[in-house]
Amino acid sequence: MNRPTSFRGFLRPDGRVGTRNHVLVVPTVICASVVAERIAAAIAPVGTAVPHQAGCGQLGPDLRITHDTLAAYCQHPNVGAVLVVALGCEQVIAQHLADVAQRAGKPAEVVAIQSEGGTVRATDRGIGIARQLRAELDRQARETCEVSSLILSVKCGGSDYTSGLASNPVLGRIADRLVDVGGSIVLGEIAEIMGAEQLLAERAASPKIAAQLIQVVNRVEAEAIALGLDIRGTQPSPGNIRGGLTTIEEKSLGATHKAGERSPLTDVVPYAARITSRGLTVMDTPGLDVESVTGMVAGGAQVVVFTTGLGTPTGNPIAPVVKITGNARTAVSMADNIDLDVSGVITGRESLAAAADRLFDELLAVASGSATAAERLLHREFAIHRRNPTI
């Protein structure tokens, strides 16, 4: 059967392609987060904020990750315009974030709470600017875009025994299909590759990339061992264990199905780094869902497909997150949060291929603007990964 190979997206001046057209309100620092959220709420759902806990009291790599993640969101193709909200004395530099957005061809403005004269004035001025930015975006229309311009983040969370049997294999099918037509997929959560890394390494485009994958998995394992604790306290999680998963190896083998069965591993990148290669990129993210999705979207993913067994509400401020489950009970009990039920793959009511066709159609519909459950519920979780203590 001939599947469509295009969707309706936003062509950006820098050549990237977006699936959404948000006004992004970015606090440089935790102290500006509440003002940023109030400004974004005034023009919701087009307005979206990325409140976070960092931006000051950080040194070295940690400050770099905060800066790079915020900058990545400012130039993301799902963002049409940017308003940076500063306090005025913090480490992350507001003008730098605005410059990054402008270089990507987006209108960008800055409001600083100290120089505006407090919360009320800064919020009022920010809302005024945000409304102007929204009016500019209202004039932009979707255009026909090639599916090959998509970077799909593949994610699982709240896994149970159905994840490895149904939802992850279904997602893997469309991951391979997207790569076949020239698209890209990104897989994070290094701890959940542990035990399955050799299977992914065999798909590496070069021995160097295979070695990079093994190295990053070994580093995460060494970090767990250095704590002197059993990784089983968190991997698998208590909920995973109730759901029938016993070991991290078992969880990983089921989880890596979502990255397809044959797409070549073409790159291994640090947290929030720009994804530039076709095929499968592995990103060095932690296993915590929101930090992981935040990093993969920073890397350029315009859509996330998130499999779940137990059910979970996670969304993202700028990227649509599609939830699929292979657990028929979860599809009913958490219907608000679930976009697609593929439990028929386990019961034999539906073939893997038919379920994959439905998911691919859903992917294109969502890329073209159809709202996901997480978007309807305004689930916009955002968390920047941290590696160092606050100083």
Next chain:
Amino acid sequence: MIRLLVISPRDNVATALEPLSRGDIVEVPGNTLRIGEAIPRGHKVALADIATGAPVIKYGSAIGMASASIPAGAHVHTHNLASARGRGDLARAAAATEARIAEPPDSDAIELPAGEPRR
């Protein structure tokens, strides 16, 4: 509907797609299996006897080592299957020359104050 799913022919465990009871006779490819104890939905059953220290195989790959002798038909979970990866607890135990085998995952995930007895 299949009650017990075997994913790969190399596997020595299968997944219960519905709750199973002691004494149930279940079809698996090329064989029948007598279930030895209650198995919750989604949990694993041994397809053959697995000796202590032997690999437990699912998806055609090792998912850990048997931490106890497992008879065919038995429930396979945290009480008799231990991960071989990320085991900082084993590294610490080796340093203290203190024998530590697989325990339920919640008993030693939290650091207890010194002197407090472990469960």
